[in-house]
Amino acid sequence: MTDQTAAVEAVDLRMRYGFRSGTVLDGCSFRLPAGSISALVGPNGAGKSTLLAIAAGLRRPTGGTVRLLGGVPGENRERVAFVAQNKPLYPQLTVAGTLRLGAELNPGRWDQDAAENIAYGGGAEPKAAVRKLSGGQRTRVALALAFGKRPELMLLDEPMADLDPLARHQLTGALMAQAAEHGTSIVMSSHVVAELESCCDHLLLLSSGRVQLGGTCDEIVEAHSRLTGTGEDFGSHEVVEEQGSGRGRTALVRPDGKPDTGVWDVEQPSLEEIFLAHLRNPAAPALVTGSVAPATSAREAAI
Ligand SMILES: Nc1ncnc2c1ncn2[C@@H]1O[C@H](COP(=O)(O)OP(=O)(O)OP(=O)(O)O)[C@@H](O)[C@H]1O
Structure with a gap:
C-alpha cells in the first residue's frame, strides 16, 4: 500500500433507500488516509451506518463513488473487517466456536491471541453460548472476530456502544495499538465525541447528508x-x-x-463544544480541511 492510498475515499456519494424515502447521503466527499484512526460522528439518522454499509459493500449507493484501499467495496473482503451496529453473530455457537469459525474463514491470517484477548477480556467463558452473553460481551466477541482477522482496514459501527467505561478504555487502547503496530486503518462511528479526541487522528461530522466538519482533531479545534x-x-x-x-x-x-x-x-473551545455547536446549527458553513479532502478536490484546489 502506498502512502497515497486512502483507507476510504468517497466522491459525491449519494444515497436514498427508495423513491418515497428522503435523501440520506447528499454528495458526501472525503478521503480518510490509510494507517490512521478516523471517527464518523453525527446525529441519529445522519447516515453513519449507511455510509459504513456502503463502504463494506453491503449496500449500493444511489450515486457517486467510494473506494477502499484503492479498490471498490466488496472487492477486497479478506483485507477488510466490518462490525455492524447490531453485531450479528450465530447465537447457538459458543464463544470458542465463534473464534474457531473466524479462524476457518480467515486461513493464513487469523491471530488467535488477538481474538482471545478481546473476546475473553470481559469475563466471557470459552464454552458460553453466544445467546447467553450480555450485550457488552457479545460486542467483544464481534470485535474479536475483527481483530483476529488482522485486516488492513476495520469498519466499526458504534463499537463502544454496549461497553462499560473500563471496557471502552481497554478497547480504545487495543484499537490504538492495532493502528500503531500493524498500520491498520480504522474507521469507526461513535456518539461520544469526548472519547474520540484522545484516540482519533481524523474526524468527520456528518449532518444533513454531507460532511459538515472534516479534518484532524487539531485542525478542527484550531480553526475555531x-x-x-x-x-x-x-x-x-x-x-x-x-x-x-x-x-x-x-x-x-x-x-x-x-x-x-x-x-x-x-x-479555545473544546472539540465537543465545536461539534455541539455545529449539530445545533446544521446551516453553519462546512469545514473540510485538506487532510480529509478527496484527491480530486485537493487537485482542483491546487490549480
Ligand atoms: N434499510 C433501510 N430502509 C429505509 N431507510 C433506512 C434503512 N436504513 C436506514 N434508513 C434511514 O436512513 C437514515 C440514516 O440511517 P443510518 O442508520 O444510516 O443513520 P445513523 O447516522 O447510523 O444513525 P444512528 O446514530 O441512529 O445509528 C435514517 O433516516 C433511516 O431511517
Whole structure:
C-alpha cells in the first residue's frame, strides 16, 4: 500500500433507500488516509451506518463513488473487517466456536491471541453460548472476530456502544495499538465525541447528508475560537453559533485573521463544544480541511 492510498475515499456519494424515502447521503466527499484512526460522528439518522454499509459493500449507493484501499467495496473482503451496529453473530455457537469459525474463514491470517484477548477480556467463558452473553460481551466477541482477522482496514459501527467505561478504555487502547503496530486503518462511528479526541487522528461530522466538519482533531479545534465581549458585530469572522450573555455577546466563530483582543476575550473551545455547536446549527458553513479532502478536490484546489 502506498502512502497515497486512502483507507476510504468517497466522491459525491449519494444515497436514498427508495423513491418515497428522503435523501440520506447528499454528495458526501472525503478521503480518510490509510494507517490512521478516523471517527464518523453525527446525529441519529445522519447516515453513519449507511455510509459504513456502503463502504463494506453491503449496500449500493444511489450515486457517486467510494473506494477502499484503492479498490471498490466488496472487492477486497479478506483485507477488510466490518462490525455492524447490531453485531450479528450465530447465537447457538459458543464463544470458542465463534473464534474457531473466524479462524476457518480467515486461513493464513487469523491471530488467535488477538481474538482471545478481546473476546475473553470481559469475563466471557470459552464454552458460553453466544445467546447467553450480555450485550457488552457479545460486542467483544464481534470485535474479536475483527481483530483476529488482522485486516488492513476495520469498519466499526458504534463499537463502544454496549461497553462499560473500563471496557471502552481497554478497547480504545487495543484499537490504538492495532493502528500503531500493524498500520491498520480504522474507521469507526461513535456518539461520544469526548472519547474520540484522545484516540482519533481524523474526524468527520456528518449532518444533513454531507460532511459538515472534516479534518484532524487539531485542525478542527484550531480553526475555531470562542469570542466573548461587547463588540458591535463579529465582522468577517464566520459565525457558527451566537448567544447573548451577561457580559455581552458570545459566539463560536471560525476567525478570519486574529480577533481583536481589545474588543473580544478569545478562548479555545473544546472539540465537543465545536461539534455541539455545529449539530445545533446544521446551516453553519462546512469545514473540510485538506487532510480529509478527496484527491480530486485537493487537485482542483491546487490549480
Ligand atoms: N434499510 C433501510 N430502509 C429505509 N431507510 C433506512 C434503512 N436504513 C436506514 N434508513 C434511514 O436512513 C437514515 C440514516 O440511517 P443510518 O442508520 O444510516 O443513520 P445513523 O447516522 O447510523 O444513525 P444512528 O446514530 O441512529 O445509528 C435514517 O433516516 C433511516 O431511517
